[in-house]
Amino acid sequence: MMEEHTARAAAAAAVPLPLHSESPHISRHATAFNRVFAAFYAAAILTLFFYHLASLLYPASFTSFFVSVLLFLSDVVLALFWAVTQTNRMIPLRRREFPGNLEQLLKQDSDFPALDVFICTADPYKEPPMNVVNTALSVMAYEYPTQKLSVYVSDDGGSALTLFAFIEAARFAGEWLPFCRRNGVVERNPDAFFASNKDSNSEKEKIKIMYEQMKMRVENALAKGKVEDEFIDGEEERMGLDKWTKSFTPRNHPPIIQVLSESSKNKDMPNLIYVSREKNAASHHHFKAGALNALLRVSAVMTNAPIILTLDCDTYSNDPQTPSRVLCYFLDPKVATNLSYIQFPQRFHGLSKNDIYASEYKRLYLFNPVGMDGLLGPAYLGTGCFFARRSFFGGPSSFEAPELSNLHPNHVVETPIKSREVLDLACVVAGCEYETHTKWGSKLGFRYGSLVEDYFTGYLLQSEGWRSIFCNPDRVAFYGDAPMNLLDAVNQVKRWVIGLLEVTFSKYSPVTFGVRSIGLLMSLSYCHNLLWSFLFFPVSVYAFLPQLALINGVSIFPKVSNPWFVLYAFLCLGAYGQDLVEFLLDGNALKKWWNDQRIWSIRSLSSYLFASIEFSLKSLGVSGFGFNVTSKVVGQEQSKRYEQELFEFGASSPMFVPMATAATVNLVGFGGGVIRIWRSRGVWEELFGQMVVAGFVVANCWPLYEAMAFRKDGGKLPPKITFLSFFLALLLCSFAAFLF
Ligand SMILES: O=c1ccn([C@@H]2O[C@H](COP(=O)(O)OP(=O)(O)O[C@H]3O[C@H](CO)[C@@H](O)[C@H](O)[C@H]3O)[C@@H](O)[C@H]2O)c(=O)[nH]1
Numbered sequence: 001m002m003e004e005h006t007a008r009a010a011a012a013a014a015v016p017l018p019l020h021s022e023s024p025h026i027s028r029h030a031t032a033f034n035r036v037f038a039a040f041y042a043a044a045i046l047t048l049f050f051y052h053l054a055s056l057l058y059p060a061s062f063t064s065f066f067v068s069v070l071l072f073l074s075d076v077v078l079a080l081f082w083a084v085t086q087t088n089r090m091i092p093l094r095r096r097e098f099p100g101n102l103e104q105l106l107k108q109d110s111d112f113p114a115l116d117v118f119i120c121t122a123d124p125y126k127e128p129p130m131n132v133v134n135t136a137l138s139v140m141a142y143e144y145p146t147q148k149l150s151v152y153v154s155d156d157g158g159s160a161l162t163l164f165a166f167i168e169a170a171r172f173a174g175e176w177l178p179f180c181r182r183n184g185v186v187e188r189n190p191d192a193f194f195a196s197n198k199d200s201n202s203e204k205e206k207i208k209i210m211y212e213q214m215k216m217r218v219e220n221a222l223a224k225g226k227v228e229d230e231f232i233d234g235e236e237e238r239m240g241l242d243k244w245t246k247s248f249t250p251r252n253h254p255p256i257i258q259v260l261s262e263s264s265k266n267k268d269m270p271n272l273i274y275v276s277r278e279k280n281a282a283s284h285h286h287f288k289a290g291a292l293n294a295l296l297r298v299s300a301v302m303t304n305a306p307i308i309l310t311l312d313c314d315t316y317s318n319d320p321q322t323p324s325r326v327l328c329y330f331l332d333p334k335v336a337t338n339l340s341y342i343q344f345p346q347r348f349h350g351l352s353k354n355d356i357y358a359s360e361y362k363r364l365y366l367f368n369p370v371g372m373d374g375l376l377g378p379a380y381l382g383t384g385c386f387f388a389r390r391s392f393f394g395g396p397s398s399f400e401a402p403e404l405s406n407l408h409p410n411h412v413v414e415t416p417i418k419s420r421e422v423l424d425l426a427c428v429v430a431g432c433e434y435e436t437h438t439k440w441g442s443k444l445g446f447r448y449g450s451l452v453e454d455y456f457t458g459y460l461l462q463s464e465g466w467r468s469i470f471c472n473p474d475r476v477a478f479y480g481d482a483p484m485n486l487l488d489a490v491n492q493v494k495r496w497v498i499g500l501l502e503v504t505f506s507k508y509s510p511v512t513f514g515v516r517s518i519g520l521l522m523s524l525s526y527c528h529n530l531l532w533s534f535l536f537f538p539v540s541v542y543a544f545l546p547q548l549a550l551i552n553g554v555s556i557f558p559k560v561s562n563p564w565f566v567l568y569a570f571l572c573l574g575a576y577g578q579d580l581v582e583f584l585l586d587g588n589a590l591k592k593w594w595n596d597q598r599i600w601s602i603r604s605l606s607s608y609l610f611a612s613i614e615f616s617l618k619s620l621g622v623s624g625f626g627f628n629v630t631s632k633v634v635g636q637e638q639s640k641r642y643e644q645e646l647f648e649f650g651a652s653s654p655m656f657v658p659m660a661t662a663a664t665v666n667l668v669g670f671g672g673g674v675i676r677i678w679r680s681r682g683v684w685e686e687l688f689g690q691m692v693v694a695g696f697v698v699a700n701c702w703p704l705y706e707a708m709a710f711r712k713d714g715g716k717l718p719p720k721i722t723f724l725s726f727f728l729a730l731l732l733c734s735f736a737a738f739l740f
């Protein structure tokens, strides 16, 4: 009896408890419905093309031919966009991790694999050092053996203020980390913790005061633009800050590497290392990808952890257990062999109630990754992503050796991180010239050649045979900042789209290279983003053409009584309806969806349009572009308006001109249509489709009318832009009067 029991226990021990599971993200019925709907929708699109071809072949006049061509081309782009969205609905996956079961593998601290965290920052004024410090503290306080954890901060802004903030942070961490552990704090970003925990006790009061004092010192230094002598403590700190000589500028300075906290000296603290790679005017620094590659090498020399977490400076940890979730995959030999990265969704804090600029990017950061996870895995989203270091050195079965043996992913570091030898080598690998004649950026590390280094790198890793995993636990793992004014929001997407165009027209285009290396469905998923830039065309056509025709009483869509009208209605309602249902099922309010669909058109008429222009100019050699960092600070007035969900225009940017012109033309078109229908009732059947389109755009443009005519605050549309758009609308109307 006893024997049998022991035997059973032994058998149970031999079968390890699962570390993770996967299941379909949506019910089988929902997937089946999606497929049937997709089949119907595809048939409807084909029928529409038949209709278009017929009108192209037998045009009534030159004008109707011209109109048909524009509508046909627009619908081709929209149909392609629809088609590439479908792949993400085919096999959406939901994953679960069981970190509790890790105990079987991790009996003591030394069993844990080491983890290197990379945090990138680039500008102390757009990315306040205190926020970066909060991000760093939130990960330094991970529930993870401190001896196995190192946090590297890359400062592309080359700012003494950021270094000073981190000197302060290292000191504060000595109190903060034990405080979190003693009290089982879950919110380990101090700022978020103090904001949400109002009740106080003496211990909390004490630490809050320390935090406030640190914050004051850092913010004072920032306001003065320099670090006062009185705040510098000891020779080591002085020597670090002394590197900022007269000739030091953010674009021209030697490499600076400072170890601010060392786990071998203080067993309760992880390593904290400040890195500002060398910069000079003669060498290209490849923006964030360059910074990450410098960190890959510096960290290889110092700690060489097999697992790496990349974070933007604003992406703080909201869950100290996150590394354990990741280990559920990295420690499972069945998935680990070809696993490159585990991506968490990008989530944002401080969004307005209905997210007016749709900064949440539900589709990009949630729906699409879930869909891609059923294939080879999600795209890399730039932040909140854990990598296997090995995957930066060639495919799973084709190793690319780095030029120095110390950078080899299996190299074991035995020298203390503060030794001269290590620091000197770290400075060499953080130098400008280091990458010349090496494979960094092409075969090794993060890839160069696109402003969306995340998308490009993830895609190329997958094409080498790696796969990725999307991890979306119930408790949000990371929170970041979203742009809080319209110009920042559209400029950010413009930068992305330029980066995507760089990929589209490179030799690695998903359309050609991708289909061969990652298969049709995966490359279609990647094409979803590539098609963004082309959307400016159909959206411009639908924002102007039906309305200009309407002003002139010309019908361009089928009459309501015509059977073809049903087809149009099905295609429009179907696309918008499915989008709406997916949003509502995800638990979002209707208003949030409304804002999301509005921004889709706004981005098309601003970001996508201007990105296409800038990319063409660059290709012709007329101008260049760079990585314009999104500001993570907002003024008080602005933030109040954001809370009230008022669109923030304020600046006179050409980006606003097309949307303001569309708003004007649609209002005039809708008004003109109403008058025509009122004058002769019979025409409503012919103009109905155009009235619906114009009415829909007018409803969408409400914030623009407000900003043009009714608002007095600093966020209104500058009169210059309003008048320019009136003028352009007049020009368009005159042209239309001539055309129709
Ligand atoms: O030369 C540079 C430029 C930027 N950054 C850092 O890159 C990060 C992202 O910059 P941000 O201005 O916030 O850009 P976003 O458009 O918000 O970033 C999204 O898009 C980027 C790709 O375009 C990804 O790298 C990001 O992870 C992703 O969140 C920030 O931490 C910056 O400090 C650098 O380190 N060096």
Ligand SMILES: [Mn+2]
Pocket (backbone or CB within 6 Å): 312, 314, 481, 630
């Ligand atoms: Mn950002």
